Amino acid sequence: MMKLSIGPCLFDWGKKGIADFYRRMAFETEADILYIGEVVCSKRLHMDPDELFSLVEELKSTGKEVVLSSLGLVMSESEQVELRALAAKAAEMGVRLEANDMAAIGVGEGQPLVAGPHICTYNPDTLDFLQSVGVDRVVLPVELSANHITGIFRGKTGMESELFAYGRLPLTFSARCYTARAFNLPKANCQYKCGDYPDGMNMHTQEDKEFLVINGIETMSELIYNLIADIKRLEEMKIDILRLSPQSRGMVEVVKIWKSSLSGQMGREEALAKLLEINENVPFCNGYFHEHPGLEFIQ
Amino acid sequence: MKKIEVLAPAGNLPSLRAAVDSGADAVYFGFRNATNARNFEGLNFSEKEALEGIRYAHKNGVKANVVLNTFPQVDQPEIWYKTVDTAAEIGANAIILANLALLKYCRDTHPDLPIHLSVQASASNYEAINFYKKHFNITRVILPRVLTVDEIRLLGEKTDVEMEVFAFGGLCVMAEGRCYLSSYVTGVSPNIEGVCSPARSVRFESQGGKLQTRLGEVLIAEYEPDEDAAYPTICKGRFEANNHVYHTMEEPSSLNVLEMLPEVIEAGVVSLKIEGRQRTKSYVSTVTSTFRKAVDAYYSSPKTFRPKGKWIKILNSTAEGSTHTLGTYQENWQ
Incomplete structure (x- = not known):
């Protein structure tokens, strides 16, 4: 059976919010892998490194794999200092480091690495190179289709495949903070407004259609990417791991629904209906997987 | 020098x-x-x-x-x-x-x-x-x-x-090479096909005296008659966030x-x-x-x-x- 991972929390839930969430995922769900660490904004790291590492040890005690995720857009000296410390700690604790910027591939070269969804893995030759520097698991860019992914992994051994399978899609990073901009604040004095938007701030079109969400320097889909209707195809593709990206509501239930779907106990229609209810009817999308615009939902 | x-x-x-x-x-x-x-x-x-x-x-x-x-x-x-x-x-x-x-x-x-x-x-x-x-x-x-x-x-x-x-x-206001906004709407990946906001997905339409620009089906911006309309790229679009309509990411x-x-x-x-x-x-x-x-x-x-x-x-x-x-x-x- 495919494994389920809980992705790094992309939102600003604060120190307690993050710690409580991962404890629940570790102790109350059957998720196999937990990714923890700040990917979006270095200003958000409210947890000091020692607290983070002791939480990792606690989560590991459940027997689940824990991976330390790192920043998606690395720019400043302090971010590089923190990245080096994170990589060293990952090596010391014997956990994988998820790289989301090439800086992390460089810093962590030779130690067990996951190339995260923000590393541009578009072809088999890139996979070979990444493998040569320590990567043994790849989370593919979210825009790739099933056919493209199959092509990338054809004949590949010694490399686990992980797909972003559920949650708001992380679509892009900028140097500019769009949450701060929405309040006419400079990034340097953002007042941590992201903390008020546990699933991001909605950005609708002028026709009031759901479109994107603002999440600090990241822009995401407002629609929930959802591959639960595509499980059969994912099994045929021999994907190793499916990533569920944290959201503020009902994640324990979400993991249960995915687990029951993977084991064949829950049907597609029931799973979709339950997930829709948890998301208060925010529509799903899965277009990328089917070689369509990402925002479409193909049944 | x-x-x-x-x-x-x-x-x-x-x-x-x-x-x-x-x-x-x-x-x-x-x-x-x-x-x-x-x-x-x-x-x-x-x-x-x-x-x-x-x-x-x-x-x-x-x-x-x-x-x-x-x-x-x-x-x-x-x-x-x-x-x-x-x-x-x-x-x-x-x-x-x-x-x-x-x-x-x-x-x-x-x-x-x-x-x-x-x-x-x-x-x-x-x-x-x-x-x-x-x-x-x-x-x-x-x-x-x-x-x-x-x-x-x-x-x-x-x-x-x-x-x-x-x-x-x-x-380009995003971390380039890692931006999926255009493919999210059009299905065409700039990283693979080399084009962001492809012309074939773009429409300029007149609607009740206003000019609308669209990428795919998505309304990117609506302009008053006295405003210049920009080519519709998502990062230069006008959307609603935090209860007002503005260029949420960047002006054209x-x-x-x-x-x-x-x-x-x-x-x-x-x-x-x-x-x-x-x-x-x-x-x-x-x-x-x-x-x-x-x-x-x-x-x-x-x-x-x-x-x-x-x-x-x-x-x-x-x-x-x-x-x-x-x-x-x-x-x-x-």
Whole structure:
């Protein structure tokens, strides 16, 4: 059976919010892998490194794999200092480091690495190179289709495949903070407004259609990417791991629904209906997987 | 003192000649296929045109760089690898690459061909840049438009890889090469097919006296009759957030670093890149000759240099939205 991972929390839930969430995922769900660490904004790291590492040890005690995720857009000296410390700690604790910027591939070269969804893995030759520097698991860019992914992994051994399978899609990073901009604040004095938007701030079109969400320097889909209707195809593709990206509501239930779907106990229609209810009817999308615009939902 | 380079875009042979004739130190161009990120209809070079263009540039003491900055597809990667070979064969001064597989191939197969790391590789820090240097011996990095001038200066202290920055033109406000906004709406990936906001997905429609611009089915902006409508790219769209309607990400304006030229030069940047391979020959001439004058004026008197109002006016007349911004180079933009 495919494994389920809980992705790094992309939102600003604060120190307690993050710690409580991962404890629940570790102790109350059957998720196999937990990714923890700040990917979006270095200003958000409210947890000091020692607290983070002791939480990792606690989560590991459940027997689940824990991976330390790192920043998606690395720019400043302090971010590089923190990245080096994170990589060293990952090596010391014997956990994988998820790289989301090439800086992390460089810093962590030779130690067990996951190339995260923000590393541009578009072809088999890139996979070979990444493998040569320590990567043994790849989370593919979210825009790739099933056919493209199959092509990338054809004949590949010694490399686990992980797909972003559920949650708001992380679509892009900028140097500019769009949450701060929405309040006419400079990034340097953002007042941590992201903390008020546990699933991001909605950005609708002028026709009031759901479109994107603002999440600090990241822009995401407002629609929930959802591959639960595509499980059969994912099994045929021999994907190793499916990533569920944290959201503020009902994640324990979400993991249960995915687990029951993977084991064949829950049907597609029931799973979709339950997930829709948890998301208060925010529509799903899965277009990328089917070689369509990402925002479409193909049944 | 070695002058900073003025690097001009060439979407076709006439533009390349115009750039050379207007005082560019170097030009850059791509081939007519999906191997570069300006894969627009009627644009770019055949192999024969490339050869002719390079000869014209070299005869005039101008360098010519070949752009190959998309990611090879799974089905037909051969054209990407073949384009690397072609760039070496026709005597390009450098090749601009983003993909790890192509970087490796180029270094193994053509060790003498200098590699410039494309902005599409999104290398915004010295750890990443030095990683590319270690494995592929890149000689230059084209910095993504996410850094302030101060950050660029600090970066330069930590690497001996040359730094090239965007100086003028369309402003990509995202970490390039890792932006999926356009494919989310159109299904066409800029990383694979080399085109953001493809023209075939764009519509301009009149609706109740207002002009609407759409990408796919998504309304990107609605304009009053007295407003100029911009080409619909998502990052320059007008949306509703936090209970008001505004350009949530960026206004449709052009980047222009002229006002910060001394700071950019003193930060250690070696090349000023003018964006716009999709623009006209006259755009290329105007912008290139203006930057030529500005750069020469700086070196004749670095301490007293001020950009002339006339230059700014000329550059604004070519700009998207007819306004300009210093973009990310100044911290308060962020």
